[in-house]
Amino acid sequence: MPAINILAISGSLRPNSSNNAVIHAAAALVHGEVNFVIYEGLGNLPHFNDSKDPPAEVLELRNMLGSADGVLISSPEYAFGVPGVLKNALDWTVSSGEFVNKPVALITAATGGNNAHASLLLTFTALSAQLPPGHQLLISFVRAKLNESGEVKDPATVQAIKSVMDALITTIKSNRENDEVA
Numbered sequence: 119m120p121a122i123n124i125l126a127i128s129g130s131l132r133p134n135s136s137n138n139a140v141i142h143a144a145a146a147l148v149h150g151e152v153n154f155v156i157y158e159g160l161g162n163l164p165h166f167n168d169s170k171d172p173p174a175e176v177l178e179l180r181n182m183l184g185s186a187d188g189v190l191i192s193s194p195e196y197a198f199g200v201p202g203v204l205k206n207a208l209d210w211t212v213s214s215g216e217f218v219n220k221p222v223a224l225i226t227a228a229t230g231g232n233n234a235h236a237s238l239l240l241t242f243t244a245l246s247a248q249l250p251p252g253h254q255l256l257i258s259f260v261r262a263k264l265n266e267s268g269e270v271k272d273p274a275t276v277q278a279i280k281s282v283m284d285a286l287i288t289t290i291k292s293n294r295e296n297d298e299v300a
């Protein structure tokens with residue numbers, strides 16, 4: 119079976135981001151069959167303007183999403199909402215459709231996070247992504263789950279992240295099998 123390509127996007131641009139730590143924890147939990155790529159371009163994306171001739175940064179994001187078998191999003195909550203940089207990136211995909219039927223795992227890691235998590239679930243519904251309950255995880259009080267080096271080492275949190283990644287990979291494999299039958 120060809121490698122499974124997972125693209126991971128952190129919704130935070132902060133230095134020492136806890137969501138970056140979650141993404142790195144997820145990367146360490148997947149096996150050799152997975153090609154795990156972290157998207158680094160979020161901060162360079164122009165503001166969404168629905169251009170029919172979008173700039174290279176947008177085309178790169180769309181290409182990376184298009185060639186991914188699944189996408190991991192880990193996002194904080196800022197001011198009771200989704201970080202603007204992440205929403206901006208998602209808005210660029212509405213017309214191009216890279217998330218349609220795309221398996222997505224959504225982790226929200228924040229102090230509380232309920233608002234951003236619910237909002238992102240709505241957005242991914244609008245984008246027609248494949249995001250069943252097993253692909254979803256809310257990590258509240260995330261800072262308390264990090265060690266002194268800023269890594270996610272809390273056993274229950276690591277296990278919860280592993281469950282989400284396992285579910286995402288299972289969905290990707292199941293989709294492949296269904297595609298082969300069809």
Ligand SMILES: Cc1cc2nc3c(=O)[nH]c(=O)nc-3n(C[C@H](O)[C@H](O)[C@H](O)COP(=O)(O)O)c2cc1C
Nearest residue numbers: 130132135136137194195196197198228229230231
């Ligand atoms: C500007 C700002 C606003 C925040 N607002 C919220 C909020 O509304 N709800 C929440 O649960 N956490 C809030 N937080 C806490 C962050 O979710 C928490 O610090 C988280 O670790 C940030 O993720 P990051 O480290 O990946 O950037 C806020 C943090 C900042 C910096």
